[in-house]
Amino acid sequence: MTAVLEVDNIVKSFVKKRNLLGIATEHTHAVKDVSFTVQQGRTRAIVGESGAGKSTIGRMALRLETPDTGAVRLFGEDILKMSTKNVRRLRSRATMIFQDPFNSLDPRMVIGQSVAEPLTLHTELRGRAREEKVAELLQRVGLRVDQMEKYPHEFSGGQLQRIAIARALATGPELIVCDEPVAALDVSIQAQVLNLLQDLQAESAISYLFISHDLALVKMFAHDVTVMRRGEVVESGPTAQIFEDPTKSYTKDLLSAIPVMNPRKRSARRELPSK
Ligand SMILES: Nc1ncnc2c1ncn2[C@@H]1O[C@H](COP(=O)(O)OP(=O)(O)OP(=O)(O)O)[C@@H](O)[C@H]1O
Ligand SMILES: [Mg+2]
Numbered sequence: 260m261t262a263v264l265e266v267d268n269i270v271k272s273f274v275k276k277r278n279l280l281g282i283a284t285e286h287t288h289a290v291k292d293v294s295f296t297v298q299q300g301r302t303r304a305i306v307g308e309s310g311a312g313k314s315t316i317g318r319m320a321l322r323l324e325t326p327d328t329g330a331v332r333l334f335g336e337d338i339l340k341m342s343t344k345n346v347r348r349l350r351s352r353a354t355m356i357f358q359d360p361f362n363s364l365d366p367r368m369v370i371g372q373s374v375a376e377p378l379t380l381h382t383e384l385r386g387r388a389r390e391e392k393v394a395e396l397l398q399r400v401g402l403r404v405d406q407m408e409k410y411p412h413e414f415s416g417g418q419l420q421r422i423a424i425a426r427a428l429a430t431g432p433e434l435i436v437c438d439e440p441v442a443a444l445d446v447s448i449q450a451q452v453l454n455l456l457q458d459l460q461a462e463s464a465i466s467y468l469f470i471s472h473d474l475a476l477v478k479m480f481a482h483d484v485t486v487m488r489r490g491e492v493v494e495s496g497p498t499a500q501i502f503e504d505p506t507k508s509y510t511k512d513l514l515s516a517i518p519v520m521n522p523r524k525r526s527a528r529r530e531l532p533s534k
Contacts, residue, residue: 262332263434263466264297264320264353269329271315289315290326291490295483297434300464304477304498306513307487313470316487317436320468321353322346334433351381351430358439360419363426364411370397370422371407377429396425400455417448424455431463438470453480474517478502486510 269290276285290312297303305313318324320331322338331338333353338346354377357363364373374393378384384392394404400421411419420440427435437456441449453476459465471477477484478498485495486509493509494501505511 260301261299262296263299263334264468265330265332266296266316266320267294267330267332268292269294269316269319269326269331271312271319271324271326288490290319292329293485293487293490293492294329295485295492295495297466297468298483299433299466300460301482302460302467302469302480303483303485304469304471304481305485305487306471306474306477307493308472308513310489311487312490313472313487314438317355317438317468317470320436321350321355323355348381351377352432353434353436354427354430354432355436355438356420356423356427356440358442360416360423360443361411363423364419366411369408369410370414373411373422374407374426374429377426381430392429393425396428397422399428399459400425401451415448416444417452420444420452421455424452424459428459432465434466434468436468436470439472440469441476442471442473449476456480474513478517486513 270292271290272286272288274283274285275287276283278284293312293316295303305316307313315324319326320333322331325339333349336349338349341349364370371390371393374396375389378389378392393407397404397407402418402421402425411422414422440456441452444452456467457480460467469477469481481498483496484498484501486493486501486507488509493507494505501510502514505514
């Protein structure tokens with residue numbers, strides 16, 4: 260198996276308090292010595308309670324944040340040693356989607372423009388060819404081409420997340436960091452968006468770093484899981500193994516907090532068409 264993302268012993272702290280002279284007096288140790296890999300065509304979930312350091316890890320994976328120490332290799336290259344120009348170039352191969360799709364889209368741009376933007380930045384496509392690519396991307400995420408001229412406020416949350424996914428897909432990424440991508444959506448819509456992400460993975464062997472606090476979703480969606488608590492890895496391994504035989508009491512407590520049957524989520528997923 261090929262690793263698309265290798266994170267080795269990353270550490271990150273933020274200044275929490277400064278004194279009157281502006282000198283840091285207190286730090287938040289957001290991420291303490293965290294390591295994991297994401298294999299090609301697979302999904303690794305990072306789970307843990309609020310403040311565990313999940314988003315900070317996701318941001319460091321793409322060098323949107325720089326670790327204090329440790330190494331991050333994307334597609335075999337050490338991104339911490341790379342020039343910012345080269346890191347920017349890598350953004351066409353590794354990108355991110357966020358919890359709130361409304362905030363990730365410019366409200367003043369019609370969605371066709373929003374989806375075209377990464378194509379302008381990272382590809383040679385222009386004019387008619389670019390428009391055709393936008394149409395293809397919108398169809399791929401289950402939207403109609405004639406919706407291209409509409410503004411974000413004219414869409415539902417689930418549709419907006421599809422548009423954000425279309426935008427993320429524009430440059431043909433090999434890795435997508437998904438930070439709570441469905442947490443803001445209704446349960447039935449969550450299933451649709453996750454099905455879409457799974458279909459895309461089956462089609463193009465995309466890898467996901469899937470950040471979530473929802474263990475029921477992680478169980479359905481991720482191949483591997485890393486459980487975090489207060490910046491540290493509690494345990495890490497194949498999802499089936501962690502769910503069947505959690506070795507740490509923290510993981511057991513997290514798992515026992517999953518609503519037992521989760522009937523709405525499961526039936527929603529089974530009954531809904533994949534798009
Ligand atoms: N830019 C920042 N400046 C200061 N502190 C930060 C910054 N970003 C994160 N932190 C702190 O680092 C810790 C980890 O934050 P992070 O956002 O990574 O957690 P999380 O696991 O994503 O939480 P949530 O589930 O609530 O999204 C928190 O204590 C947070 O307050
Ligand atoms: Mg977060």
